[in-house]
Amino acid sequence: MKTDTQLRDDVQAELNWDPAVKACDVGVIVKDGVVTLTGHLASHAEKYAVELAVQRVHGVKALAIEMTVKLPFDNQRTDADIAMAAERALEWNVLVPNGKIHPMVTEGWLTLNGEVEWDYQRSAADGAVRNLMGVTGVSNLVKVTPKLSPADVEKQIHDALSRQADREASRLSITVNGSQVTLRGTVHSWAERDAVQGAAWATPGVSVVVNDLLVDA
Structure with a gap:
């Protein structure tokens, strides 16, 4: 079993290895196998990449995310611009059922509402909007309401x-x-x-x- 120091070093090494992450912006604290991430990142996409990178490290028992997204001035967009971009991204994604998911944006935070039959459709919607410029966070409130009800x-x-x-x-x-x-x-x-x-x-x-x-x- 890794010590907290070894685990912290492995997490930092994984962040340094991932080209989608600017590791110097991420603080890593480890206690009893629980990893806490801190810092201010330039996009929601990078924040998501950091979370995935840490989950790849063997020995991580749990994650506490205390990172925030602070957009550079040239990456900021109005809520109307983000909402329009999200609508188009959902429309152009073949895995997202047409007209079933509705985006709403408040101060850069994008919320998805609606109903779909499968979880892969819900996940596809999340992936379609996560990397849009100006997005500071995503709340996926899409409900999975399947038509099928298998007996077992x-x-x-x-x-x-x-x-x-x-x-x-x-x-x-x-x-x-x-x-x-x-x-x-x-x-x-x-x-x-x-x-x-x-x-x-x-x-x-x-x-x-x-x-x-x-x-x-």
Whole structure:
């Protein structure tokens, strides 16, 4: 098991390695495997890249995000400009159902509302607007309301995990309450945690996933 000092050094090395990140703008504090990130970044896209980079580091048990986005003057846009750009980005993304998601912008913070049938559509909408110039943050409030209601959601998730990775399937507890799935247990990395959550979201009939999985690094 890594010490906090080793983990901090690994996180900083990963940030320095990632070309999408300006590592000198990010402060890293580690205590008992929990990583706290601080600093002011120039875009929401960079903030998201920092979060992904830290999740790739083995040994990170949890993340506390205390970073803020402070746009350079030449990157600032009016809310109307951002809203128009977001509307076009959603319209041009083939994975986003036409007319189902509606962007709203307040002081650079972009909120997505609407309903879709699948989580991949919800995620695609987030990805379509995340990197737009002038965006300081994104709240994805899009609801997943599937038309399908399979009789055995739990079995479908277990079957999916068994096809993808037997280890995850054997270590998990999956509870289904209506269209809500709760995941409990331990996994070995953030990547495995995301994979299990993705398998749950990909199951027809699932509209809410509560991910209580722990990373046992």
